[in-house]
Structure formats: structure tokens, C-alpha cells
Amino acid sequence: xxELLWVLFDLVLAGLTVGLAWxxxxxxxxxxxxxxxxxxxxxxxVIWARLRAPDLALAEAAxxxxxxxxxxxxxxxxxxxxxAEPEDGYTASRRLVDLxxxxxxxxxSWGLLDAFLLSDGVRLxxxxxxxxxESGVINPVTAVLLNFRAYDTLLELAVVFxxxxxxxxxxxxxxxxxxxSLVLTGLVRWLVxxxxxxxxxxxxxxxxAPGGAFQAGAMLAAVAVLLRLGGVAxxxxxxxxxxxxxxxxxxxVFVIVGLSVMFADRAFxxxxxxIAGVLILVIEIAATLSIATALALAYLGGRPVGxxxxxxxxxxxxxxxxxxxxxxx
Amino acid sequence: xxxxxxxxxxxxxxxxxLALVFPRRGDWIGGMASLAVLISAxxxxxxxxxxxxxxxxxGGWQPGLGIALRADGLSSVLLLMVAIVALTIxxxxxxxxxxxxxxxxxWPLWLLLLAALNALLLSGxxxxxxxxxxxxxxxxxxxxxxxxxxxxxxAALRYLTIGLLGSMAFLAGVVVLYAAYGTLxxxxxxxxxxxxxxxxxxxxLMTLGLLVKSALxxxxxxxxxxxxxxxxxxxxxxxxxxxKVAFYLVLRLWLDVFTVALHPATAWMLxxxxxxxxLWGSYRAxxxxxxxxxxxxSTVAQLGYLFLFLPLLAGLPDGPAxxxxxxxxxxxxxTHGFAKSALFLGAGVIQQRAGHDRIEExxxxxxxxxxxxxxxxxxxxxxxxxxxxxxxxxxxxxxAAAVETGQWVWIPVVAVGxxxxxxxxxxxxxxxxxxxxxDGSALAAGREELPALALALVATVVLxxxxxxxxxxxxxxxxxxxxxx
Numbered sequence: 001x002x003e004l005l006w007v008l009f010d011l012v013l014a015g016l017t018v019g020l021a022w023x024x025x026x027x028x029x030x031x032x033x034x035x036x037x038x039x040x041x042x043x044x045x046v047i048w049a050r051l052r053a054p055d056l057a058l059a060e061a062a063x064x065x066x067x068x069x070x071x072x073x074x075x076x077x078x079x080x081x082x083x084a085e086p087e088d089g090y091t092a093s094r095r096l097v098d099l100x101x102x103x104x105x106x107x108x109s110w111g112l113l114d115a116f117l118l119s120d121g122v123r124l125x126x127x128x129x130x131x132x133x134e135s136g137v138i139n140p141v142t143a144v145l146l147n148f149r150a151y152d153t154l155l156e157l158a159v160v161f162x163x164x165x166x167x168x169x170x171x172x173x174x175x176x177x178x179x180x181s182l183v184l185t186g187l188v189r190w191l192v193x194x195x196x197x198x199x200x201x202x203x204x205x206x207x208x209a210p211g212g213a214f215q216a217g218a219m220l221a222a223v224a225v226l227l228r229l230g231g232v233a234x235x236x237x238x239x240x241x242x243x244x245x246x247x248x249x250x251x252x253v254f255v256i257v258g259l260s261v262m263f264a265d266r267a268f269x270x271x272x273x274x275i276a277g278v279l280i281l282v283i284e285i286a287a288t289l290s291i292a293t294a295l296a297l298a299y300l301g302g303r304p305v306g307x308x309x310x311x312x313x314x315x316x317x318x319x320x321x322x323x324x325x326x327x328x329x
Numbered sequence: 330x331x332x333x334x335x336x337x338x339x340x341x342x343x344x345x346x347l348a349l350v351f352p353r354r355g356d357w358i359g360g361m362a363s364l365a366v367l368i369s370a371x372x373x374x375x376x377x378x379x380x381x382x383x384x385x386x387x388g389g390w391q392p393g394l395g396i397a398l399r400a401d402g403l404s405s406v407l408l409l410m411v412a413i414v415a416l417t418i419x420x421x422x423x424x425x426x427x428x429x430x431x432x433x434x435x436w437p438l439w440l441l442l443l444a445a446l447n448a449l450l451l452s453g454x455x456x457x458x459x460x461x462x463x464x465x466x467x468x469x470x471x472x473x474x475x476x477x478x479x480x481x482x483x484a485a486l487r488y489l490t491i492g493l494l495g496s497m498a499f500l501a502g503v504v505v506l507y508a509a510y511g512t513l514x515x516x517x518x519x520x521x522x523x524x525x526x527x528x529x530x531x532x533x534l535m536t537l538g539l540l541v542k543s544a545l546x547x548x549x550x551x552x553x554x555x556x557x558x559x560x561x562x563x564x565x566x567x568x569x570x571x572x573k574v575a576f577y578l579v580l581r582l583w584l585d586v587f588t589v590a591l592h593p594a595t596a597w598m599l600x601x602x603x604x605x606x607x608l609w610g611s612y613r614a615x616x617x618x619x620x621x622x623x624x625x626x627s628t629v630a631q632l633g634y635l636f637l638f639l640p641l642l643a644g645l646p647d648g649p650a651x652x653x654x655x656x657x658x659x660x661x662x663x664t665h666g667f668a669k670s671a672l673f674l675g676a677g678v679i680q681q682r683a684g685h686d687r688i689e690e691x692x693x694x695x696x697x698x699x700x701x702x703x704x705x706x707x708x709x710x711x712x713x714x715x716x717x718x719x720x721x722x723x724x725x726x727x728x729a730a731a732v733e734t735g736q737w738v739w740i741p742v743v744a745v746g747x748x749x750x751x752x753x754x755x756x757x758x759x760x761x762x763x764x765x766x767x768d769g770s771a772l773a774a775g776r777e778e779l780p781a782l783a784l785a786l787v788a789t790v791v792l793x794x795x796x797x798x799x800x801x802x803x804x805x806x807x808x809x810x811x812x813x814x
Contacts, residue, residue, distance in 0.1 A: 104534075108501055111530025115509035118527055123511035127394045151387045151396045155448060155460045158342060162441050162464055165349070166471030169434040170482065241350075248346035255339055268335045270389035311352040311433035 010050065017043050034072045041065030054210040055141040058202070062218035067295050070225045074174065074299060136276025138208040145212065146280045150269045154254050157287060161251060164294040168307065173300040179231030188230035195223045203288050207277065213250075213284040217291025224296035233305075235296050240307055243293060250290030254283050333376055334385045334398040336369040337408060337447040345440035348433075355436035356423050362440055363416040366447070370405075370412035377405045378802060384453065392514040397453040399516075402803040403659060404450045407577055410663050411450070411570055413787070414670050415443050417780045421674050422562040424777035425681070435475060435562075442468040442566065449574050455503045455535075455586075456513045458578065462499060462542070466492035469571045473559040484554040491541060491551045495575075499538030505531040519586050528590040535582060536599075543575035545599070545636055546606035549629045553613075556625035561677020564621060568628040569670035573662055576635050580658070583639065593643050600640035604742040606633025611749035615756065620676040620686040623753060624669065627712055630746060631665045637727060637739050644734035656800040657726030660792065663799075664719030667788035668711035674781035675704040681777075688757055693765020700778040702761050707785035709754030714747050719792030 020043060024036035041064035048057035128140050128148065135143035145153050179185065199219035206212035228235040237243050257279050258269040266272070271279045297304070344362030348355045377383055377400055384399040386392055400408070419439065426432045445464035452458050470492065474485035507513055509527035522528050544552040552572070556564045583591060610630030617623035638658040645651035678701045679694060680686040695702040714720040724743055731739045792799075 104498070104501075107530050107533060108505070111505040111527050111534075112508055114526035114530070115505055118509045118523075118525070119511055123507065124394060131390070131394065147388060148390050148395050149388075149457075152457055152460055155457070155464060158441065158444070159460065159464050159467060161345075162438070162445075162467040162471065165434075165438050165441065166467060166474070169438065169471055170474055170477075244350045248349055251342065252346050255343055258335075259339070262332060262335070267385060267387060267389045268332070268339075269387050308352070308430050308433065311430045 013043070013047060013050065017047065031076055034069070034076055037072065038065050038069035041068065055139075055212065055215075058210055058215045059218075062215050062222075067218050067221055067225070067299075070222075070299060074301060078174070078301075134273055134276075136271060136273065136278075136280055137206075139206060139210070139212075141210070142206050142212050142280070146283060147269075147271065147276065150254075150258075150283075153287075154251065154258070154269075157251050157254065157290065160291060160294045161247065164247065164297050167298050167301065168303050171302045173302040173304050176233035177229065177231055180229065185230050188226050191226055192223050192236075195219055195226070199223070199288070199292075203284055204281075206284060207281065213287040214291060216284075216288045218295065220288065220292030221295030221299065224292070225299050228299060235300060237293065237296055237300075237304065240304070240309065243297070243304070246289050246293040247297070248290070250283075250287035253286035257283055332385070333369065333373050334383060334400055334451055335387075337366055337373065337412070338398075338444050338451065340365050340369060341440040341444040341447070345437045345444060348436040348440055352433035353429070355432050359419055359436045359440060360423075363412070363419045363443070366443060367409075367412040367416050370409045370447075373400055374405045374409050374802075377402060392453065393512045393517055396457050397514060397516075398451045399453040400451055403577070403580070406659060406663065406799065406802065407573070408447060408450050410666050411443070411446050411574075414569055414666055414784065415439075415446075415566065417784055418562045418565050418670060418674065421677070421777060421780040425560065425562050425677055431475065435472070438468050438472050438475075439566075442472060442571075446570055446574055450577065453515050454513050455506060455515060455518065459496060459500050459503055462496045462538075462575075462578075465571060465574065466496060466542070469567055472563040473555055473567065475563060476558060476560050478558065480554070481558040484551075484558045487551050488555040491548075495538040495541035497538070498534050498541070502531040502534030502536075502538065505534065515581075515586050519588065522587060522589055524590050528587065532582070532587045532590055532595075536579060539575045539579045539582075540599075540602075543572045543579065543632055544629060545602050545632060546609055546629065547602070549606065549610070549632075552629060553622055553625040556628065557619065557622040561621070561673055561680065564624070565670035565673035565677075568625065568673060569666040572628065572632060573666055576632060576662065579636075579639075584642065584655075591643060593640065596640040596643035599636050600736075600739070603633040603636030603639070604739065606630060606636070607742055607746040608633075608749070611746050611753065615749055615753040617753075618687060618689070620679065620688055620691070620757065621673065623688065623757065624672045624676060627672075627750070627753065628665075628669055630750070631661075631669070631712065634724075634727070634743075634746070635661060635665075637742070638730075640736060641727070641730040641734055641739070644736060645730060650730065650733050652804050653726050653800070654730040656796075656803050657723040657730075659803060660719045660796055660799055661723035661727075664711050664723065664788050664792050667784045667792065668708040668718070668720070671704055671781045671785035671788060672708040672712070674784065675701045675708065675778075678775070678778055678781065688760055691757065691760040691765075692763040694761040696765070698775075698778065700775075700782055702758070704778070704781045704785045705754075705761060706758055707782075707789045709758065711785070711788040713750040713754055717793035718789045719796055722793060722796050 017040065020036055020040045024033050024040055027033045027036065041060060044064060045057045045061035048054070048060055128144060131148070132138070132140055132143055135147040137143050137146070199216040202211040202219060203213065203216035206216070224235040224237065238246070261270055261272065262268045341362050344358050348358045351358065373383070382399060382401045384397050386395055386397050388395045422435060422439070423432070426435055442465065445461055445468055449458065449461035449465060452461055466489070470485050470489040473488060474482050503513070505527055506518065509531070510518060510521050512518060512521070541548045556567050559567060607630050610626050610628070610633060614623045614626035614630060617626055635658060638654060641654050642651065642658070645654055676686050678698060679691070682698060683694070711718040711720050714724045724747070727743060728740060731737060
């Protein structure tokens, strides 16, 4: 009986997801599209939970719905008066895109259907379970992300770094909001310490339960978003030099750990079994700080005030004005 | 020894971090790192020459559970090309960006792009390839927007959107592969893939994603604005390296992983698209009003040639003829890498000296900038495919393979494409040698002209003369034990 209820629940969930995705894309008002998209992220988090992938559910809720939503809404602020309404003559190519998307969907379904007929459904899970004991952690997801496929995670940190370098090179940060009302600032003051503790917990718990650097980093970034909304211009980020160090810390520590074990006659990132857990924790702490800094800078939307004050030697200061007119004006 | 494989990735990655933290030392950090990458790449080529395919299981986990890095003849020569071109462009960039603040933005992104390109070339895992594709795409977009003009940012955003679509399609293909075969390692995949719908769909999705990224006609529309509006050193890297690694992946997947599922009809379709790209790209290059736009459309055409090789490779049985054709496509890609970066750097010099790059108004350039004009001529020789450039030998092999397989249809395409290339190169040179009102009497070469000259000389002379060695190297690396083929 309860089996049937779950099937019903899943069907409703699936229908809602497709419907919400459709409406989010089809809506003509950008703001509504963004809000629906955030809702879609939450729905996806529920689906991941249903699929018994709580790590993904956490990541989806924190990054897909939370931080991505905050970024999109901040971007909306810059686009006041812009609607998603198609211009005249644009509809033909829009239709072509629709047809292409439907074609891809059909092809993908065909391929996946055949794949599921072919496969035993176990794939790498057995291998992970078998070697989990050697990984230094008990949570299989963390074992894959930080040990078995740590190199992927290293490059993913580099992707985040690349994105934030792009944000920093395009223009100055958005102007800060004015300090909010007493109620808002009071709430922020209450929430910030709680969120910092939650982030620390997520980071620590990642070794044996759902959690980890990406989720914790997103939580810390949420602190920055709250501070910024509460009227704190620097969003909790330290000075320029310290922020730069924080930004590179994650990749830097990751690579240094990997190289240190390599110099001890092992492969790159081949942690010795007895200290693997400690090394993973060290990497995750550094990665959390870097991810949080990167996401906070992305929310600022550009270079914070004074970011490039120390970039040029004194004799080049004269040229500085030209760069400012080109980039920062 | 296998540690060799991580250095070309980690050195520029670490240097990128340092360049952000010490913004005033960017030139020094970038130069040293580029040089170190070149040394590690040369060392890698040497080591592949001695040992054949080199592989390392990162983290010590067997590939499948973990990720393997691999270098064979194909990936190591491309790695060396990337290292040489990147070092030369980097040297030019210190002169091109005369503003220290802009250089401080340039170096971290540039070094990250270098790390990403090397990571892509060395990766042996299809999911890891997706991550490297994203990294290459994001850094390329951010570099393209460095100019800061409205056009540059619009073009960069379009490039970003289209690049994301491409990587999404690639990722979807990876998902199907993993769902069907339960592994992501390329060597393991090559031994288990079967000729059935799941494989076809995966191959289609991944190829589609890569075609978008390598700008094959009709997915080329994003390339000309993005490449023409980026700062010259960045355009050079985008045209010479970034689209090239996407083509490398097509080659890698088609020849190494999906061999059983490869039907001649599919290869023919890509060949036909390549043929259209050759003709359309060359025609648009001929009509381009600006030098950098010409160079960008020429990239569309030259990538078309690379795709012409696919039906030929699919049609040739294993043997000397196929190896000759394989060597030719690699030689073509290498020569284009050097020639196109030289052309873009030359265009950058002209743009900065003259304040514009409108072809109609290039009069007097030959007198004012003789070295750069020589660079335009040399890279033109390589783009047309005149001897002694590497392109000449590659096109010769292309025609030989077309005769061998009876695919006569490609011969007129190559002929017309080469004629059009000749026309657009001589159009530029004609204007450059015309008398102009700008009297520069200085015959001495400016320091910013030399990097382009070096690249053009490699494309036209060195690769043409050293091509025999390249064939030997690729053959050896392909036959050695542990090779995927």
C-alpha cells in the first residue's frame, strides 16, 4: 500500500518538475522565470533525496537553488525593464531551437533506454564499496570526490577559480545596498553565526555522512550574501591581499598535498592510507574557504573597491587613469 | 618517470595562482612558467619517443575507479605545439598589453588556460575530459572579454552560451556511456563498446558538442565575432589552440574509443560539412573588411580541412596509407596552429601601430612594418599550402588518400579552397605593398614583431622540413606496447 503511495508521489514529483521547467523557460517575464527556476532547484533537491543521494540533494539545494538563485536575482537588478519577450523575427530561430531540443531529448531517451537494457546497474559502485576502507573516509561520496577521483575535484575548483577570474576582469562590483532596517540587520546578526556553525558542521561531517566542501562553501557564501543584503559593503570579505590568498588557497593546498605525496615516491594525490583522512580534511577546509570566497565575489558581481590598487608599479601609475576609463568607468 | 605527465598541468596551474596573488610579478611568473611548461612538454615528447605511450594512474587507483593521464604520439606533439605557441604569445602579450593593470588580469587567466589545454590533451577519462572542456571554455571566454569593449563582451557572452551548450551535449554523451558500460576510462571503453544504439547516441552527442566547440560549419557562427573582437594575443590562442583541442578530441574519440561504432556514412557527413566549411570560410575571408575577421574566417576554413580527413581515415584500411593520412592531419593541425597564431600576432602589431586593421587601408604597411608584412606573407604561404610549408605536405597526402579511397569529391574542394586562400592572402599583401600615406622609414624590427616572425617561420619552414620525423614519431608511438591502437 505504501509502495503505491510512493509511486504516486514520484509521479507527482516528475510531473511537477517537467511542468515547472517548462513554465520557467516559457515565461515571458524574466523575474518570474528566475523565481520558478529557483523553485525547480528545490524540487530537484527533493528528487535527489528520493533517489537516496542526500549529498547531491544538499549540494543542489545550497548551490543550485540557493547561491545560483541569489546570483540570478542580483543579475536581474542590473537588467531592470528587460523582458524575455522574443523580438520580431526571432521566433523562427526560437522554433528551430525548440525542435533541436526535442530531437536531443528523443535521442538521449533512446540511448539511455538501450543503456539500461545493456547494463547490470552496478557500474563502479561495487569498486568504490570494496576500496572504501583504504580511502580514509567512510562517506563514499567524499571518498570518490576527494580520493578516487580527487583530480576531477581539483580541476572543478579550477573551474570555479576561472569563473571568478572572469567576473573580476569584466568590471567593478555592483554598488552596495544601503543598510537595511533594524529588523533586517538584527536578523542578519542572528543568522550569520548560526550559518557559520552550520558550514563548519557540514565540512566536518562530510567524512562520514552527507556534507563536504562544496556544501559548506555554499553555506559560508550564503553568509556573505546575507551580510551584503544587510548593507555590509564588503560582504565579510577581508582586505584585497587576504582575499586573493583565500581565493587560491583551495587549489594551492590541494596541489601541494598531491605533490608532497608524489615526492614521497607515490603517484600524484596517492595519499598514504594512515593519514589519508587528515589530508582530505585539510584539503576540504582550504577548498571550503576558497569556494566561499569565490561565490561571495561572484555575488558582488565584479572587482571590489581597491582590488587593483597594487597591480602596477609606481612609474605606471600614470597609465592607471586610462585603464580605469577603459575598465572601471 | 610517469610524474612527467602532471607537470605540464600543475606548473601553469600553480603559476596562475601566484600571478593572482602577486599581480606585479605577472610577467616574470608567466614567462618562467611558460618556459617550464615548454621544457616539461619537450621532455614528455622525448620520453614518449623512447618508451611509447606513457600513462599514470592518479592517486594510485586503477583507471576506472580513478583517473588516468596518458600521453601518446598525438597528444604529446600537440602538447609541444601548445607549449611553444603559448610561450611565444606570452612574450608578445607583455608588449601588447602596455598597461600593468590589464596584464595583471591577463596572466592568471592565461596560465589557467594553458593548464586547461594541457589537462585536456593528457586526460584519459571521458568525465575528466568534460571538466577540462569547461575549464578551457570558461578561461577562453574570460580572456576574450579582456578587451572590455561592448562588442567584445557581447561576443564573449555568445561564445559562453554556445560553449556551454557544447559541453552539455558532451556531458550527456558521457552519461549515456557510463550508464551503458559502467566505466569512464577511455582505454577500458574502447574494449567494451558495442555497435548498438547507446553507443551511437553517445557518439552523436559527444561529437555534436565538440563540433560546436571546434566551430565546424554550420556551428561556426560564434567564432568570427569572438575571435575578431578579442585582444590579439588572445585571438591567436583561441584560433590556434582552443578550437584545435576540440578537434583533437573528435579525432581521439573516433579513432581510439568508438572504432566499432564508426560507420562510413557518419564520417562522410562530417567530411561534407568540412567541405562546406572550407568553401564558405574561405569565401567569407575573401570578403572580410578587417584583417582579424579575415583570420577568423580563415580558421573556419582550415578546420574544415581537418574534418575532410575523417572520411578518408574511415575509408583507409590499417596500413602505411592510413598512417600517412593520420600523420598528415596532425601536421595540418600543427601548421595551422603556428601559422594562424603568427597571423593574429601580425594583425595585432598592425592594429596597434596603425590604430586599425581595415584591409583596404593597409597601404604603406610593407614600408613601415617590413617584418610584420613578411610574417603575413609567410603565414599566408602556410594557409594556402604552398611548399615548403607543412600544409603543402598535408594537402598532398590528403589528395593521395582521396585518390586511394576513390573519394574524388574532396579533390575539387581542396583545389577551390586553396585558390580562395591564395586570393585572400594576396588581397592582404596587395594592400600592404601599396603605397600609403604613413611613412615609416624605420627598417629595424620592433621587438613586438619578433614573436610572430618566429611562429611564422616554424609554420612555413621548420614543420615542412621536419615533417618526416613527425610521421616516424606518430607511427612509433602508435605501434608501441600499451598504445590504445
